[in-house]
Amino acid sequence: MSTGSEQLDTRIEIVTPENIAFQYRVAGPFRRLPAYLIDLAMRVVIFFAGWVGLMLVFGVIGMGGFGFGLGLVFWFMLAWFYGGLFETYWNGQTPGKRMMQIRVLSVDGQPINALQAVLRNVLRAIDSQPVVFYQLGLLAAAMNDRFARLGDLACGTMVVIEESRRSYEVIRVSDPEAIRLAGQIPASFQASSTLARALAAYVQRRRYFPWARRAEIARHLGEPLRERFGLPGQTSLDLLLCGAYHRTFITDRDDDPEIRTGSPFKQTDSMEPGSPFATANDSP
Amino acid sequence: MKVSDLLESRREDWRELERLCWLVESRSRRGMPAEAVTRFSSLYRAACADLALADAYQLPPGTIQYLHQLVGRAHNQLYRSRRFNIATWTHQLLVEVPQQLFSDNCLRLAFCIFWGVFLLSGAMAYTSPGFAEQVIGKELIMQMEENFSPKIQGRNPNLDSFMAGFYIFHNIGIGLRCFSFGLLAGIGGLFATVYNASLLGAVFGHMGTIPQGENFFHFVTAHAPFELTAIVLSAAAGMRLGFSLIDTGGLTRGAALRRAAGKSMPTMGAAMIMFLMAALIEGFLSPSAASYWVKASMAVLSAGMLMFYFVILGYPRDA
Numbered sequence: 001m002s003t004g005s006e007q008l009d010t011r012i013e014i015v016t017p018e019n020i021a022f023q024y025r026v027a028g029p030f031r032r033l034p035a036y037l038i039d040l041a042m043r044v045v046i047f048f049a050g051w052v053g054l055m056l057v058f059g060v061i062g063m064g065g066f067g068f069g070l071g072l073v074f075w076f077m078l079a080w081f082y083g084g085l086f087e088t089y090w091n092g093q094t095p096g097k098r099m100m101q102i103r104v105l106s107v108d109g110q111p112i113n114a115l116q117a118v119l120r121n122v123l124r125a126i127d128s129q130p131v132v133f134y135q136l137g138l139l140a141a142a143m144n145d146r147f148a149r150l151g152d153l154a155c156g157t158m159v160v161i162e163e164s165r166r167s168y169e170v171i172r173v174s175d176p177e178a179i180r181l182a183g184q185i186p187a188s189f190q191a192s193s194t195l196a197r198a199l200a201a202y203v204q205r206r207r208y209f210p211w212a213r214r215a216e217i218a219r220h221l222g223e224p225l226r227e228r229f230g231l232p233g234q235t236s237l238d239l240l241l242c243g244a245y246h247r248t249f250i251t252d253r254d255d256d257p258e259i260r261t262g263s264p265f266k267q268t269d270s271m272e273p274g275s276p277f278a279t280a281n282d283s284p
Numbered sequence: 285m286k287v288s289d290l291l292e293s294r295r296e297d298w299r300e301l302e303r304l305c306w307l308v309e310s311r312s313r314r315g316m317p318a319e320a321v322t323r324f325s326s327l328y329r330a331a332c333a334d335l336a337l338a339d340a341y342q343l344p345p346g347t348i349q350y351l352h353q354l355v356g357r358a359h360n361q362l363y364r365s366r367r368f369n370i371a372t373w374t375h376q377l378l379v380e381v382p383q384q385l386f387s388d389n390c391l392r393l394a395f396c397i398f399w400g401v402f403l404l405s406g407a408m409a410y411t412s413p414g415f416a417e418q419v420i421g422k423e424l425i426m427q428m429e430e431n432f433s434p435k436i437q438g439r440n441p442n443l444d445s446f447m448a449g450f451y452i453f454h455n456i457g458i459g460l461r462c463f464s465f466g467l468l469a470g471i472g473g474l475f476a477t478v479y480n481a482s483l484l485g486a487v488f489g490h491m492g493t494i495p496q497g498e499n500f501f502h503f504v505t506a507h508a509p510f511e512l513t514a515i516v517l518s519a520a521a522g523m524r525l526g527f528s529l530i531d532t533g534g535l536t537r538g539a540a541l542r543r544a545a546g547k548s549m550p551t552m553g554a555a556m557i558m559f560l561m562a563a564l565i566e567g568f569l570s571p572s573a574a575s576y577w578v579k580a581s582m583a584v585l586s587a588g589m590l591m592f593y594f595v596i597l598g599y600p601r602d603a
Contacts, residue, residue, distance in 0.1 A: 014356075014359075016332065016355070016359055020332040020333075020335055020336050020355065022335060022351075022352045022355045022356055022359070023352045023356075024352075024356055063442055063445075065440065065442025065443050065444070065445055065446035066442055066445040066446070068446045068449065069445040069446040069447070069448055069449025069450065069567075070445075070449060071449065072446075072449035072450050072452065072453040073449045073452050073453060075453060076452055076453040076456060076457065079457070080456075080457070080460055091360065091361075091364045092360070103360060105360070109359070110363060111360065111363050111364050114369075115546065115549050118549070119545055119549050122460055122463070122464060122552070123464045123467060124464075125460060125461045125464040125465070126464040126465055126467050126468065126472070129465075150467055153538060153541060153542075154467065154525060154541050154542065154544075154545040155542065155545055156538075156542040160356075162353070162356065162357060162360065163353055171344075171346075172288075191342070193340075193342055196342040196344075197342075197344075197345065200344030200345055200346075201344075201345055204344065204345065204346060248286075248287070248342065249286060249287040249288060249342075249344060250286060250287070250288045251286055251288070
């Protein structure tokens with residue numbers, strides 16, 4: 001695995017059979033613990049419900065001992081195979097994992113098979129040592145880059161975060177000044193991919209910064225751009241970057257931005273009147 | 285074409301893929317019409333292509349993140365977990381596992397350690413009176429002596445089924461724990477084996493010295509072959525896990541561990557089946573009033589089955 005040395009954070013890259021590389025975030029202990037606790041609570045509830053049911057049914061027909069024995073077998077199954085069965089039939093998830101939006105996968109991104117699902121849950125017996133607080137599992141998880149406890153290491157599995165509520169919409173700039181500046185950028189301007197990425201990252205985050213901070217950040221990229229475009233010295237660098245972003249991502253010079261007012265895209269702009277940064281205007 | 289136009293043209297497809305993902309997640313695959321499945325896979329491929337071209341399209345980071353999630357989510361539904369397959373399991377249990385065990389050094393080691401310690405501990409307990417008390421503890425001995433003082437003459441069938449359930453719960457639990465402790469570089473497995481063997485040996489040795497012993501042997505004869513073999517098997521399976529970390533056979537430690545885990549799980553399955561049979565015998569036949577000969581022939585029969593399993597099924601064949 002070459003990913004080990006390149007990995008900076010909890011992102012793991014996976015290459016699919018379609019030969020596409022996509023990324024997952026590995027789930028750490030603070031996401032797995034609530035999932036575990038939810039599952040534990042569920043097991044307790046299921047056990048007591050099943051036990052009461054068995055007692056009632058077999059107690060009435062006078063076979064309480066048989067019911068009790070079945071209850072013990074039921075307990076055994078819940079204690080050792082609850083996770084394994086759920087992860088097999090729910091594609092790597094237990095109810096707790098589903099609630100916490102995490103999923104067990106093989107390290108190569110393939111789904112787990114029944115053997116892996118059962119084994120990684122049986123090996124909880126060693127992970128939870130000493131006593132029941134998962135110290136060994138935590139220790140093992142701290143020592144590798146996938147937060148794999150011993151059971152995960154033995155089965156070649158990992159737990160990844162699977163979020164599904166994320167918006168992909170492009171942030172729009174609706175500040176008229178920025179759009180005017182976008183119009184002044186020469187038609188020959190073509191942002192390279194790194195520049196485009198930097199512009200997108202800036203526009204995405206600028207609403208979290210006060211104006212002074214924006215000016216400070218925008219200066220590094222904005223000053224060379226201002227020089228290159230031959231714009232006057234008092235041009236707001238923050239808005240210039242917004243304009244460049246607008247040109248790169250939203251519309252060409254000739255397009256009329258008003259045409260798109262009915263578009264379903266989110267109209268995000270922090271410079272609207274009434275927003276805390278409404279007066280933001282950096283004049284260095 | 286600008287990014288916003290591009291997104292607008294792709295949006296419908298992504299939304300549809302999301303909807304289909306949700307559909308697959310919320311119900312079983314069988315509930316999906318064939319067209320939806322085909323549509324799902326073509327949309328998935330389209331999303332993969334979009335992600336691959338994300339750099340060329342100069343998509344903003346937020347969109348790329350969204351695509352990573354969308355592709356990941358669809359990928360997990362397209363390539364789902366493989367379930368239990370009875371046919372392959374039968375093949376593994378009846379063909380692969382016995383052959384593997386026949387030439388398994390871990391099993392030989394576990395076998396020797398278990399029976400060595402067992403016999404030693406039994407001999408010690410038989411010859412020196414204080415030994416069993418030190419190993420087992422006074423209270424447990426008293427309790428056992430009391431348990432086995434009445435003659436075995438059958439009991440309430442209700443109690444039988446309760447005890448069978450208890451043995452399943454308790455004994456298979458011991459076996460699984462013994463197995464997973466093996467992961468600690470084999471030391472955990474060795475410890476568990478020695479512990480179990482010395483405890484059991486001391487019980488057997490001690491029971492040989494007291495009058496209640498006759499009842500005790502009457503009780504344990506029938507299920508002993510399955511139960512003791514199952515314990516040895518679980519210890520061996522655990523040791524294989526642990527020793528793979530030491531003798532990696534040229535692989536990285538992680539890969540060696542994964543390979544050993546894949547091999548030892550079917551062994552553990554065989555051990556669990558033996559535990560299960562032992563628990564049923566222990567629950568129903570052992571405490572019954574049946575004569576000693578019935579129980580002894582049960583022991584011979586199960587020992588014969590085990591021999592058949594290990595030797596006849598396990599004898600190396602050129603496949």
